[in-house]
Amino acid sequence: MRIGELSRLSGVTVPTIKYYLREGLLPSGERTSPNQAQYGEVHLQRLKLVRAMLDVGKLSVTAAREVLAAIDSPGSALHGVLGVAQSAITPRVAASDDDNWKAAEDLVTGLVAEKGWHVKPTNPAWQAVIQIMATSRDLGQDDLAALLGDYADAAERLAAAELAAIGRRSDVDSQVESAVLGTVLGDPLMAAVRQLAREDASYRSMVGEA
């Protein structure tokens, strides 16, 4: 198919598709002449994936490019791709050195030790958790600290369930794509489901109090 049909089928405008081509989010089609190219099912799928990452996953174009590169890298072993995908979607946060930060650091280190998690110190999520705990403490709200264990339990269970689901897929390529999608779509899904659960919990407590 030509770019126009790709646009129709995907709902993405032609200029935007061109933009994605320039940005390396989409491989160029097969050349049939200097200014004609053919696109196939692969391109349509990839385009949908790109839109999912940008729209639903809220990734930046740069982060999406990194994730795609990881997916496409030749010897894409599951563990490695996951690491790259996770790095790409975690915003980097600079460490601080005030007391609050140090206390938060200890808190998180303690959690990981307690859970027996095997996590490399280079994982940017580490700093992200610390930042959030330090912020909550700075705001005089140590409630989050008390809940950290609950968050960890929930995360642990989910990770296990996800990995089990991925393991049920046969070929490695499919596993990789599934894992990446779980990583990219998982966060917004959790956020949205949490809101439903919270509304219910809040409702229950209100009724219970009455």
Add this chain to the structure above:
Amino acid sequence: MRIGELSRLSGVTVPTIKYYLREGLLPSGERTSPNQAQYGEVHLQRLKLVRAMLDVGKLSVTAAREVLAAIDSPGSALHGVLGVAQSAITPRVAASDDDNWKAAEDLVTGLVAEKGWHVKPTNPAWQAVIQIMATSRDLGQDDLAALLGDYADAAERLAAAELAAIGRRSDVDSQVESAVLGTVLGDPLMAAVRQLAREDASYRSMVGEA
């Protein structure tokens, strides 16, 4: 204190503080003359809260303003404020009407019914979940659908724990602030903790396979 000290104590530049004043994220100080105002502890706390919402919670200025308005509204009952805060942080997503969307809609409706959740159909999180399920289906990945129940369980447990923590606070104002912070900081926290858990799970499965 004057605006300069507020800036020093908070680490936010004076022009940015002025911007927040203009945008209604920060109440103006007490006038002492036409071009002088005094700020207090309240302003410092509010400023920290604003930075937390923007930096850590990734809220837009508009969303932050809505959340603050809800906090400040006179008869701010917990349930109501939570609803507003949640609405403010959930990106609106337009419904579609293709088959994928309808299937996803049924899936989510089924989940909520099964869990017995009491959720208003106006909750934007509803559409958000549907969009994600429809997207995942469109990409040929129904793994997420299989995991939806696990997400819901995790969300339910967390919501209960959070509400219990909030209930332990004495005054209503403190409860409201705690709840809002849990809502705003909870999502990024969950996302980051999930990444730690995933790295551990991924590592375990790799070692187990060896």
Add this chain to the structure above:
DNA sequence: CACGAATAGATAGTGCAGCTATCGATATCA
């Protein structure tokens, strides 16, 4: 009480991200 630094409020400008518009040289198709 003089004078340099700070402040309020207003208006305009900056930088970045993610597109969008236009153009000229081809290519396709009714």
Add this chain to the structure above:
DNA sequence: TGATATCGATAGCTGCACTATCTATTCGTG
């Protein structure tokens, strides 16, 4: 054969979150 589509390049647009500058005050220290 002429209307429409495509390619690649370059420039422009929009929204957001600031940031800079300016004027008329006011503070605060010598």
